[in-house]
Amino acid sequence: MSALRFDGVSVRYGKLTAVDGVSLTVPSGQVVGLVGESGSGKSTLARAAAGLAPVSAGRVLLDGVDVRRLPRRRPLQMVFQDPYSSLDPRMAIGESIAEAMPRRAGRRAEVARLLELVNLDPDRADLLPGQLSGGQRQRVALARALAGQPKVLVADEITSALDVSVQGAVLNLVRDVQRRLALSMLFISHNLAVVRYVSDVVAVMYLGRIVEAGPAEQVLTDPKHPYTRDLLAAAPSAHGTLLDETGLDALADTEPADPHHPPSGCRYHPRCPIGPLVHPDRTVCVTADPAGEAADRPHSAACHFAASHPTRRSA
């Protein structure tokens, strides 16, 4: 089992800081669900873990080792929204899986074992990805990721492009495999119900920063940060079934955030229902960055006034 740690990680694309000084740990054998609106930096953080995004500050550590120093066949593998990003459409699925294996010996048997692990018939190893359904292709992408014998999986919106009818099955499979192999997993989804279903810990991202993190149930039933509360309020089905759409993007009746011009102080202050919009004396929200408040406590929120406002549960 291995822990993945982001240690003050920033990623810049030109003048845009997509990820800004993020510190977050994915503990051994646990699932950390990462949520936030589109453009908050979730995929960029995931890509930084896999060495696919340019880290301009900080480090990503796997068991204390900088991921930039890991061998090419990394103990960290990614599964993406679109399985075609890891599967060659002209290559038989068995070959795609075999190609990702560290050793040549015993590949055929290992391909069969992996196909069985993801509930696919090993006799279908000669099919091309285009001959499978979307859900089956995503199972193959998972098998290919597992072929690299990872310790950590990074899953980025892996069910979002699938038919609603197969999302639950793929999700169950991923959760089952994660538990069986005791993998550590960073799991990204815009669907709060999906994140709740698989995650031990939930981290909430806003404009490149983690604004709240803690045990999944606590964050989702007793959110501390006004942004998390607004997200949950905009997603009434967060506690509903897996198949409900949660509509994270429906949040803003206020001005959406512009990552090119992040606000001063707390980045949520122009939209915040407990900030200077409503309490003009709360100038600290405009002048001081509350990032320090989100230290490595079990349940932390980067907000100057989180403590002075009752949570939903106690309200």
Ligand SMILES: Nc1ncnc2c1ncn2[C@@H]1O[C@H](COP(=O)(O)OP(=O)(O)OP(=O)(O)O)[C@@H](O)[C@H]1O
């Ligand atoms: N390769 C890139 N070059 C320039 N800007 C990028 C690049 N990748 C991402 N960005 C920008 O970085 C910010 C964060 O994007 P990112 O895709 O990480 O967000 P996200 O939370 O995953 O959103 P989504 O849910 O829509 O995928 C956005 O403003 C995006 O436009």
